[in-house]
Amino acid sequence: MEFPSELIEEAVREISKLPGIGKKTALRLALHLLKEKQATTEDLTEALLKLRKETQYCDTCHIISHTTDCTCRTINTDQSVICVVVDTPDMLAIRSTGQYKGTFHVLGGVISPIEGVGPEDLHIDSLIKRVQESAGEVQEVILALSATMEGDTTSFYISRKLEETGVKISTIARGIPIGGELEYADEVTLGRSIVTRTAYLSGE
Amino acid sequence: MEFPSELIEEAVREISKLPGIGKKTALRLALHLLKEKQATTEDLTEALLKLRKETQYCDTCHIISHTTDCTCRTINTDQSVICVVVDTPDMLAIRSTGQYKGTFHVLGGVISPIEGVGPEDLHIDSLIKRVQESAGEVQEVILALSATMEGDTTSFYISRKLEETGVKISTIARGIPIGGELEYADEVTLGRSIVTRTAYLSGE
Numbered sequence: 001m002e003f004p005s006e007l008i009e010e011a012v013r014e015i016s017k018l019p020g021i022g023k024k025t026a027l028r029l030a031l032h033l034l035k036e037k038q039a040t041t042e043d044l045t046e047a048l049l050k051l052r053k054e055t056q057y058c059d060t061c062h063i064i065s066h067t068t069d070c071t072c073r074t075i076n077t078d079q080s081v082i083c084v085v086v087d088t089p090d091m092l093a094i095r096s097t098g099q100y101k102g103t104f105h106v107l108g109g110v111i112s113p114i115e116g117v118g119p120e121d122l123h124i125d126s127l128i129k130r131v132q133e134s135a136g137e138v139q140e141v142i143l144a145l146s147a148t149m150e151g152d153t154t155s156f157y158i159s160r161k162l163e164e165t166g167v168k169i170s171t172i173a174r175g176i177p178i179g180g181e182l183e184y185a186d187e188v189t190l191g192r193s194i195v196t197r198t199a200y201l202s203g204e
Numbered sequence: 205m206e207f208p209s210e211l212i213e214e215a216v217r218e219i220s221k222l223p224g225i226g227k228k229t230a231l232r233l234a235l236h237l238l239k240e241k242q243a244t245t246e247d248l249t250e251a252l253l254k255l256r257k258e259t260q261y262c263d264t265c266h267i268i269s270h271t272t273d274c275t276c277r278t279i280n281t282d283q284s285v286i287c288v289v290v291d292t293p294d295m296l297a298i299r300s301t302g303q304y305k306g307t308f309h310v311l312g313g314v315i316s317p318i319e320g321v322g323p324e325d326l327h328i329d330s331l332i333k334r335v336q337e338s339a340g341e342v343q344e345v346i347l348a349l350s351a352t353m354e355g356d357t358t359s360f361y362i363s364r365k366l367e368e369t370g371v372k373i374s375t376i377a378r379g380i381p382i383g384g385e386l387e388y389a390d391e392v393t394l395g396r397s398i399v400t401r402t403a404y405l406s407g408e
Contacts, residue, residue, distance in 0.1 A: 002299065004268045004275065004292065011255040014248040019236050024293075025224070031292055032223050033256055034268070041256040044218040045249035051215040052237055052245040064209045064238070071208065088208065088235055089228075095206065 060130060062106040062123045064088055071103075078102040079134075083142045084127065084158065086110055086151070094144060102142075105130065110150040111157060119157055127158065131165045140168040147174055173198075264334060266310040266327045268292055275307075282306040283338075287346045288331065288362065290314055290355070298348060306346075309334065314354040315361060323361055331362065335369045344372040351378055377402075 003009040008030055015026035033041045057063065058070035061082075071077055081102035085091045091104045107122045131138050141162055145151035159169050175193035176185050185193075207213040212234055219230035237245045261267065262274035265286075275281055285306035289295045295308045311326045335342050345366055349355035363373050379397035380389050389397075 003296070005259065007251075007255045007259050008268060011251045014251040017244065017248070018233050020229070020232070027293060027296075028224070029222050030252075030255060033252060034259055038256055040221065041252055044221070045253050047211075047215045047218040048234075048237060048245055049249050051211045051234060052242055055209065055211050055238055064212060088212075089231060092207070092231075 060126075061104050062108060062126070063091065063104060076101070079137055080139045081142065082127070082130070082138055082140075083144050085144050086146070090144065107145075107154070110145065110148075110154045112150045122154070124158060124161065128161055128165065131162065131167050138167060140170060143169065143171045264330075265308050266312060266330070267295065267308060280305070283341055284343045285346065286331070286334070286342055286344075287348050289348050290350070294348065309345075311349075311358070314349065314352075314358045316354045326358070328362060328365065332365055332369065335366065335371050342371060344374060347373065347375045 003012065011030045012023055012026040015021060015029055016023050055064055058065050058072060061070060061072040063070055063072065078101045082105050083094060083100060083102055084105045084107060085094065086107050086109060088106065091106060094100050105123065105127050107124065109117050109122055111117060111119055131141065143155045143158060145155050155171060162169055173196065174189065175196065176182060176189065182190065207216065215234045216227055216230040219225060219233055220227050259268055262269050262276060265274060265276040267274055267276065282305045286309050287298060287304060287306055288309045288311060289298065290311050290313060292310065295310060298304055309327065309331050311328065313321050313326050315321060315323055335345065347359045347362060349359050359375060366373055377400065378393065380386060380393065386394065
């Protein structure tokens with residue numbers, strides 16, 4: 001596509017570097033900013049720059065935080081359990097269920113030989129150290145990774161590493177989603193949901 | 205959704221003001237920028253600010269241009285015909301077909317009483333003036349607006365205004381898209397394609 005101005009060409013090139021945004025969407029966004037007040041663009045760019053420059057990560061759990069009081073150190077958080085997640089959105093999703101009050105540990109990715117990501121690129125060593133140094137305060141580690149090949153590999157690797165610490169290791173339940181129809185469930189999930197069946201609680 | 209940091213909350217709020225981007229996508233984009241090098245964010249924000257601050261519009265045809273040589277004044281452009289479009293993407297789409305070598309005129313919107321857009325908010329007067337002041341050089345005005353109620357209203361209004369100038373007024377052809385199946389065409393389009401049938405050219 002030939003653009004009427006170098007400015008718009010440059011903006012479209014930069015915007016379309018973002019994941020999931022193609023050239024057409026980038027052009028639409030650029031033209032939208034041109035129609036809005038200058039302050040809209042200024043607020044947006046300032047927020048992005050500030051985010052990139054000032055964001056820090058907690059040394060303990062690797063959650064994003066720009067202050068030194070990370071949620072993993074606050075009193076309301078249950079320090080006896082660590083939920084291991086791949087990245088921030090997973091943590092937010094689990095926290096917003098309201099069913100979990102413990103701490104988190106962000107891995108920053110999954111083991112993927114194809115993409116050249118090994119265990120040393122993830123925050124696994126710091127998880128082991130965290131469990132060891134808690135001197136028994138951490139009683140359970142919940143592995144909350146995706147049920148993909150990479151996720152399962154990573155879960156397996158972490159569980160082997162954690163074995164020597166003697167901490168209880170659990171994983172989030174896999175099964176038929178609530179509201180899901182049995183008929184449309186895939187065989188693997190359905191099979192697993194029978195193997196890992198749980199006691200029936202009335203009112204569930 | 206509760207965010208782990210005010211910086212990310214602020215960035216998500218600003219990003220999700222863009223059209224078609226919700227909070228989840230905004231969070232994904234913000235986390236992407238955090239993972240990339242700082243230069244990526246700097247290049248993006250610089251391009252956006254530059255676009256918003258330095259973009260100018262041609263006085264004649266209202267196309268975006270940051271220099272004074274707008275395409276409407278270059279020698280290679282056919283000055284005898286003006287194609288009227290709603291906005292820049294429409295112009296780019298027509299230009300990229302390679303079938304049109306004339307000038308453009310960007311209206312900046314369509315007449316829409318519901319949204320409070322009247323003829324005086326669009327670049328209609330400047331179009332009339334442009335045709336009048338060309339002293340016969342402009343021989344044809346092509347109306348290339350969408351076939352919606354607002355587009356048709358705007359086309360009708362412009363055609364009435366242009367009548368007194370004596371310029372030839374045409375509109376882009378409406379009909380069955382090339383590659384389209386008759387069976388699936390809507391009745392209105394099919395009916396119009398019969399009424400406005402054209403001479404058969406072999407090789408078409």
